[in-house]
Amino acid sequence: NNCIERPQGYNVSFHYNSKVEQHHFGKTHPMKPWRLQLTKQLVLGYGLEYAMDMYQTRPATKQEIAIFHDRGYLDFLELVTPNNVDEYRDEQNKYNFGIEFYDCPVFDGMWDYISLYSGATMDAARKVCSGQSNIAINWSGGLHHAKKSSASGFCYVNDIVLAIQYMMQYYSRILYIDIDVHHGDGVEQAFHSTNRVMTLSYHKYAPNEFFPGTGGLDETGPKDTYNEGAHHSLNVPLKDGIDDHEYKELFKVVTGHVIEAYKPQAIVIQCGADSLGGDRLGRFNLNITAHGYCVEFVKATHLPLLIIGGGGYTPRNVARTWTHETALCVGAQLHDDLPWHIPYRRAFSGERNGDGKLYPDLSTVSLKQNQNTAEELHTIVKNVHWEMRYVHS
Numbered sequence: 269n270n271c272i273e274r275p276q277g278y279n280v281s282f283h284y285n286s287k288v289e290q291h292h293f294g295k296t297h298p299m300k301p302w303r304l305q306l307t308k309q310l311v312l313g314y315g316l317e318y319a320m321d322m323y324q325t326r327p328a329t330k331q332e333i334a335i336f337h338d339r340g341y342l343d344f345l346e347l348v349t350p351n352n353v354d355e356y357r358d359e360q361n362k363y364n365f366g367i368e369f370y371d372c373p374v375f376d377g378m379w380d381y382i383s384l385y386s387g388a389t390m391d392a393a394r395k396v397c398s399g400q401s402n403i404a405i406n407w408s409g410g411l412h413h414a415k416k417s418s419a420s421g422f423c424y425v426n427d428i429v430l431a432i433q434y435m436m437q438y439y440s441r442i443l444y445i446d447i448d449v450h451h452g453d454g455v456e457q458a459f460h461s462t463n464r465v466m467t468l469s470y471h472k473y474a475p476n477e478f479f480p481g482t483g484g485l486d487e488t489g490p491k492d493t494y495n496e497g498a499h500h501s502l503n504v505p506l507k508d509g510i511d512d513h514e515y516k517e518l519f520k521v522v523t524g525h526v527i528e529a530y531k532p533q534a535i536v537i538q539c540g541a542d543s544l545g546g547d548r549l550g551r552f553n554l555n556i557t558a559h560g561y562c563v564e565f566v567k568a569t570h571l572p573l574l575i576i577g578g579g580g581y582t583p584r585n586v587a588r589t590w591t592h593e594t595a596l597c598v599g600a601q602l603h604d605d606l607p608w609h610i611p612y613r614r615a616f617s618g619e620r621n622g623d624g625k626l627y628p629d630l631s632t633v634s635l636k637q638n639q640n641t642a643e644e645l646h647t648i649v650k651n652v653h654w655e656m657r658y659v660h661s
């Protein structure tokens with residue numbers, strides 16, 4: 269039995285439109301929107317919908333998306349299809365579809381997909397700002413690489429930037445935390461020149477070897493100290509194979525320092541699940557509970573909280589992690605045996621797929637050696653701490 273506490277006046281909301289899971293980037297493309305269907309099935313299988321407000325969200329309008337993105341770029345996204353793509357050769361190059369074509373393909377229903385994930389994130393942001401939700405969740409969002417007028421790394425529109433821009437009408441300081449294995453470059457760049465948003469990304473860092481190649485320790489914002497954005501970008505660059513213990517400790521100390529110094533009024537966390545062990549694109553050795561620790565930690569601040577998805581390329585583990593994190597939000601403990609009645613149970617069965625368990629051991633499946641030394645991790649902590657002397661709330 270799951271024990272679900274629902275204290276009066278504490279609200280978690282789940283924002284989703286199941287049309288989003290029907291889209292395909294292409295047969296071999298690692299981004300699989302159906303992982304969201306798998307997630308929703310698990311969430312429902314455990315009965316978590318009884319502990320949250322469930323919202324079916326509408327697509328974002330072009331108008332809403334245009335508060336951050338370039339009009340010409342949005343016209344292109346809306347009009348281009350696999351059939352007419354040849355007529356848009358100039359635009360393709362201009363908007364980064366030419367060079368990164370394989371990462372960001374033009375697919376059928378692309379605009380529909382974009383407006384659906386963006387709409388769900390904006391809906392969640394509105395519920396946080398209105399005070400109706402203490403925590404609002406959209407697992408279909410978190411596309412942190414998209415820029416004002418270009419697509420990048422599987423991301424077309426930056427729903428996180430849209431949400432934070434909306435939230436800035438209500439809060440004077442917002443902390444953005446990004447635990448996707450990739451650097452949250454699009455969000456960092458969008459708020460480069462403001463001290464009203466602090467961005468903090470944890471990621472694998474290896475320029476020229478691992479996407480996107482940015483997010484080094486010294487990348488802390490504009491170097492011009494009179495620029496208000498100076499010292500308001502923070503990065504935690506890591507190497508292959510970081511384990512649960514090191515990651516949790518680092519997250520606790522670094523995020524703790526930042527919250528203490530910056531005193532944010534709201535937190536947005538991108539929970540990309542590609543930082544798990546055994547992810548198809550990832551390099552870390554984290555288990556589901558260590559990933560979830562980050563959500564527990566930010567929840568414990570009791571600040572208004574927006575939670576969004578992101579990467580995650582081993583769909584069964586993405587679904588497990590986001591279900592676990594949904595449960596953490598509502599204060600439920602889930603049984604390690606997956607519910608029997610869920611559709612797609614086979615996706616979670618068999619030795620290779622985690623044996624019908626919610627919490628299979630993922631720390632050993634990737635066999636990545638831990639390349640992070642205690643000294644390097646210490647340097648990161650020291651640097652962030654030192655950086656905080658410039659930050660005032």
Ligand code: TV1
Nearest residue numbers: 296297298370371411412421422448450479542578579580
């Ligand atoms: C089509 C088919 C596209 C198979 C892309 C992995 C594919 C990748 C594919 C892939 C792949 C990347 C780069 C190379 C930069 C390019 C949602 C010089 C097996 C948030 C985005 C990673 C991560 C992009 C997105 C990266 C997120 N890795 N197979 N592409 N060029 N792109 O390295 O942060 O998780 O890999």
Ligand code: CA
Nearest residue numbers: 446448450470
């Ligand atoms: Ca990250």
Ligand code: ZN
Nearest residue numbers: 448450542579
């Ligand atoms: Zn990623």
